Amino acid sequence: MTARLVLVGCGHMGHAMLTGWINAGRIAANEIVVVEPNDDLRDRAATLGCAVASDADGLPADISPEIVVIAVKPQVIREVLADYARFGDGAATFVSIAAGSSVATFEGLLGEDTPVIRCMPNIPAAIGKGMMVVFANDRVSEKARDFVAGLLSASGEVASIGDEKLMDAVTAVSGSGPGYVFHFIEALTAAARTAGLPAETAARLAVQTVYGAAVMAAESGEEPGALRQQVTSYKGTTAAALDVLMGEERLTRLLTEAVEAARKRSIELGS
Numbered sequence: 001m002t003a004r005l006v007l008v009g010c011g012h013m014g015h016a017m018l019t020g021w022i023n024a025g026r027i028a029a030n031e032i033v034v035v036e037p038n039d040d041l042r043d044r045a046a047t048l049g050c051a052v053a054s055d056a057d058g059l060p061a062d063i064s065p066e067i068v069v070i071a072v073k074p075q076v077i078r079e080v081l082a083d084y085a086r087f088g089d090g091a092a093t094f095v096s097i098a099a100g101s102s103v104a105t106f107e108g109l110l111g112e113d114t115p116v117i118r119c120m121p122n123i124p125a126a127i128g129k130g131m132m133v134v135f136a137n138d139r140v141s142e143k144a145r146d147f148v149a150g151l152l153s154a155s156g157e158v159a160s161i162g163d164e165k166l167m168d169a170v171t172a173v174s175g176s177g178p179g180y181v182f183h184f185i186e187a188l189t190a191a192a193r194t195a196g197l198p199a200e201t202a203a204r205l206a207v208q209t210v211y212g213a214a215v216m217a218a219e220s221g222e223e224p225g226a227l228r229q230q231v232t233s234y235k236g237t238t239a240a241a242l243d244v245l246m247g248e249e250r251l252t253r254l255l256t257e258a259v260e261a262a263r264k265r266s267i268e269l270g271s
């Protein structure tokens with residue numbers, strides 16, 4: 001089978017997306033070559049049925065992929081791209097999921113005729129519930145765009161954005177966001193323990209509450225504020241707690257500060 005796609009980096013996010021593509025049947029495993037230096041992670045990709053290599057030198061000499069997905073840390077992008085320059089200037093479409101790294105960085109290192117799709121996914125992609133936001137340069141063909149859109153939609157929802165500068169905000173909200181929600185679950189679990197619940201019950205109540213509320217917010221068609229009001233009885237328990245969270249817009253201000261810190265870090269990573 002001809003290799004259509006090279007995945008460079010198969011850590012947390014690369015593997016999450018890879019499994020989504022294969023499980024949804026959007027591409028056959030034997031059409032993918034995974035380049036990953038870590039032995040265990042490379043073996044994990046091989047178990048899915050992909051061809052694997054530990055570095056770019058291990059790729060077949062005659063390989064001509066349609067898509068090269070870059071899923072390494074932003075800190076190593078420049079040195080990694082040097083190894084894939086032969087696929088630049090239009091030979092393949094590059095898809096980057098790296099935080100901060102701009103399309104211009106790719107064009108600068110691979111040639112300005114290189115089709116580049118910048119994508120910010122998030123980790124629920126591993127279970128098909130991700131949020132993927134894309135920005136593409138005008139070199140990307142309709143065929144490549146459709147192929148990539150098909151791959152990404154296997155991992156969850158896909159949205160596109162017209163202003164690349166907003167990718168830093170996207171990264172700070174949906175890219176990093178699952179980390180904030182996981183921490184919220186940890187914090188609610190800790191609070192439940194303090195309130196006297198046994199550890200297992202505390203953890204179960206926290207996860208199921210976030211899960212149920214998130215599904216309801218996504219599927220009920222009602223605004224989160226309206227749903228909040230349905231929970232909040234007049235002078236009841238929820239009102240007492242929300243006075244703490246919403247008084248002086250405490251939680252909103254905290255999240256605004258957190259998102260801004262992530263956005264600034266995304267800009268730093270890209271410079």
Ligand SMILES: NC(=O)C1=CN([C@@H]2O[C@H](COP(=O)(O)OP(=O)(O)OC[C@H]3O[C@@H](n4cnc5c(N)ncnc54)[C@H](OP(=O)(O)O)[C@@H]3O)[C@@H](O)[C@H]2O)C=CC1
Nearest residue numbers: 008009011012013035036071072073074097098099121123
């Ligand atoms: N984790 C997440 O939730 C999200 C991550 N991202 C982005 O995804 C990218 C990857 O992040 P994440 O998966 O968390 O990181 P990981 O460290 O888990 O995965 C990156 C993998 O790339 C490997 N690698 C390093 N150099 C090379 C190379 N030259 N060729 C091939 N593979 C190489 C690393 O190996 P080694 O460790 O041995 O160096 C590592 O296994 C980042 O750019 C990040 O910004 C975007 C959205 C969400």
Ligand SMILES: O=C(O)[C@@H]1CCC=N1
Nearest residue numbers: 098099171175176177
């Ligand atoms: O923490 C990070 O930098 C990456 C990008 C978004 C989520 N994880």
